[in-house]
Amino acid sequence: MTGIRPTAVRTGAAHRLLPLAERILGARLPLRLRAWDGSVAGPEGAPVVVLRSRRALRRLIWQPDELGLAQAYITGDLDIDGDLADGLRTVWGAARERGLRPPRLTLADRAGAVAAMLRLGAIGPRPPVPASQARLGGALHSKARDRAAISHHYDLSNDFYALLLDETMAYSSGYWTRDESEEGPEYGAADAQRDKLDLICRKLGLEPGSTLLDIGCGWGSLTLHAAETYKTRVTAVTLAAEQARYVREQVTARGLEERVEVRLSDYRDIEAGSYDAVSTVEMGEHVGDDEYPGFTATLHRMLRPGGRVLVQQMSRGAVAPGGGAFIESYIAPDMHMRPLGDTVSLLEGAGLEVRAVEAMREHYPRTIRAWHRTLEERWAEFGALVGEETARVWRLYLVGSALAFEEGRMGVDQILAVRPSARGSGDMPLTPGAWYARKGGTR
Incomplete structure (x- = not known):
């Protein structure tokens, strides 16, 4: 003044x-x-x-x-x-x-x-669209357009995500098993992610020698955890070239070549399999509304009778199923998030039997706030890496997303389902405690 x-x-x-x-x-x-x-x-x-x-x-x-x-x-x-x-x-x-x-x-x-x-003096020509805005062409959810949409978000650079995320490179909601007051050097974001990965492996009943198809594997957090800790054989699938390169490097560095295969592929191009388990963690949001029945049919087709599938999904109501104009333009083009009940119905329509749903909404704000703290604490590094404009895109994205989960405008859930045999057997224990029991492997 x-x-x-x-x-x-x-x-x-x-x-x-x-x-x-x-x-x-x-x-x-x-x-x-x-x-x-x-x-x-x-x-x-x-x-x-x-x-x-x-x-x-x-x-x-x-x-x-x-x-x-x-x-x-x-x-x-x-x-x-x-x-x-x-x-x-x-x-x-x-x-x-x-x-x-x-x-x-x-x-x-x-x-x-x-x-x-x-x-x-504010009247004038339209200002140029920011360079960070997505520019996609082609038919909605064609393979080429989906590849471009995934690349816009996930191929930003492995260095960027390595700076933003914790050592697990898990880019999805963690599972916090301690109160926020206990958060600190002894328990933080990486521990919450490992607790989430372990929860998924136990829900899927993984054990040494079992087979897992990880659709939308990201930077391989679940793939690597299942292969290392549960001695599981994993086929990891991603559309993002940078992610595939990173996971392959990690597989080689950790000596997991005999247990892990990484495929740079569209889920629609996966050949029929007979896996013991299939996981898809916050990937179905990129599939599209009209294409989701085909996606759930793929999940069913990939499983052996008695095999389990775990879907972790973000959900949003019908008002902004894509997350809103900002997210669709700058973060995740063509994203579609559906209400939990719709996903359950689609899984059941594909012939899968839903056995459990676990709401995790309160876990996501804590996860996102951890990423946001890193962004602010290392702001100069992010700016040097991707530029000030992209850093501001991510600040707005992280802050807005954390509030959306905090206020209940978005949710995140894990859905566990099984492919019944021809006679109706789900090959699962009778009680949830037994479903989640750890069957093998060592930490």
């Missing part, structure tokens, strides 16, 4: 913009606004939204929705002064409590907004 005359503060950009926004939305905003001219408006103590230039307004004029706000944040034209999570939590809380909705502008609203933007 130094050097700005009181009159400029009272009549500055922030004092024109905040009332205009509140009039359009029909409610008071729990935000404080600071504009490029130094003017500030809004309640004391509220999260501060910073408009660094008129270009932030121009982006919102051309794209007056979630994507426009995200683009303004990603490029640094708009920022939050302070904790981004607190700012988003406040905005989403207000949207729920005050019924804030995207504006339905009347002609008078539009005329007033245009006049205000003209006075502020």
Whole structure:
């Protein structure tokens, strides 16, 4: 505020913009606004939204929705002064409590907004789309387009994910077996991931010599854990070239060539098998809504009678099954998340018998917050590796995702199913405790 005359503060950009926004939305905003001219408006103590230039307004004029706000944040034209999570939590809380909705502008609203933007010098050509936005072509969920969508997210670079994730390289929700108050040097994110990997192996009944098909293996956290700890023979499948390269390197470094085969392949190209177990951890979200029945049929076809399948999935309601415009444009193009009940029905429709469902929603915010802490603590390294814009994409993604799970707008579940024999046998013990019993291998 130094050097700005009181009159400029009272009549500055922030004092024109905040009332205009509140009039359009029909409610008071729990935000404080600071504009490029130094003017500030809004309640004391509220999260501060910073408009660094008129270009932030121009982006919102051309794209007056979630994507426009995200683009303004990603490029640094708009920022939050302070904790981004607190700012988003406040905005989403207000949207729920005050019924804030995207504006339905009347002609008078539009005329007033245009006049205000003209006075502020914000009218101009559409700003360029940020370079980090996905650009895909071809038919939805064709093999070529799916390969490009997966590459956009997972082939960012192995160095990036090695910096962000813990030593397990598990890029999915952990399974925290200790309270948050116990988190520290003796128990942290890597331990929660190992507890998750062990839980999956026990649910699948893995033992020395059993066979596992890991569809969407990522950087091989489950594949390597099953092969090393449970002495299981694993076929690991991924569409991401960088992931396949990393897993192959780890297989060689750990001397697991006789137990692990890595395939760079679309799941639709997997030949029929007779595996004891099939796992797919947060991969089905990339399959697509229309294609999911074919995917569950593949899961059934890959199993021997009595074999088990474990699906770990993120879920979201029908309003934004892809996660919203920002995630679909910058993180996971063509993603589709379905409600838990829909997935259970599709698995059953494929001939699989669902035996157990475990909700893990509260585990994901802790997992994501661990990744976010790493991002902030090593911000300069991330910026040097992928650039400031991509680092800001990931900051927004991680903060927003953690809040979505925290507030119940998204969930994550493990679904355990079995392929019954022709006579109906599931080849499973009668009680869950026996299902999850460790059968072999050494730590």
